[in-house]
Amino acid sequence: MTQHQASCSCGQLRIAVHGGEPARISVCHCLACKKRTGSAFSVQARWPDDQVTVEGRSSHYVRIAESGNPADFHFCPECGATVFFRTVNLPGMTAIPLGTLDDPFALTPTISIFEERKNAWVEIVGDDVEHLG
Numbered sequence: 001m002t003q004h005q006a007s008c009s010c011g012q013l014r015i016a017v018h019g020g021e022p023a024r025i026s027v028c029h030c031l032a033c034k035k036r037t038g039s040a041f042s043v044q045a046r047w048p049d050d051q052v053t054v055e056g057r058s059s060h061y062v063r064i065a066e067s068g069n070p071a072d073f074h075f076c077p078e079c080g081a082t083v084f085f086r087t088v089n090l091p092g093m094t095a096i097p098l099g100t101l102d103d104p105f106a107l108t109p110t111i112s113i114f115e116e117r118k119n120a121w122v123e124i125v126g127d128d129v130e131h132l133g
């Protein structure tokens with residue numbers, strides 16, 4: 001059963017999630033995530049690789065995170081939107097940016113990381129949110 005679907009801005013690159021709620025839903029305030037998204041932070045949910053199916057063409061870019069870990073970003077070659085990525089610190093998991101989901105309101109972050117880089121006007125709220133430096 002397909003739980004979630006996500007796509008790029010033009011719609012040719014799609015990813016579907018089959019079964020299971022995400023293992024992790026994180027906000028990251030690091031400088032590399034600001035640069036990638038063009039926004040103040042990134043927010044993404046992760047599922048095991050075998051629970052996702054990708055459709056369409058993607059290009060990819062390997063970025064070294066502020067932590068020193070490489071991350072492999074897959075984006076649409078037409079419109080440039082990143083639809084999924086994988087990081088070595090969470091092997092076997094596919095991360096999907098929440099904003100690409102067909103229902104971008106469906107999921108709520110459970111952890112907020114790199115808060116030392118958090119913009120002063122940003123506040124990640126929720127009783128269950130774990131906050132890490």
Ligand SMILES: [Zn+2]
Nearest residue numbers: 008010076079
């Ligand atoms: Zn596209």
Ligand SMILES: [Zn+2]
Nearest residue numbers: 028029030033
């Ligand atoms: Zn980051």
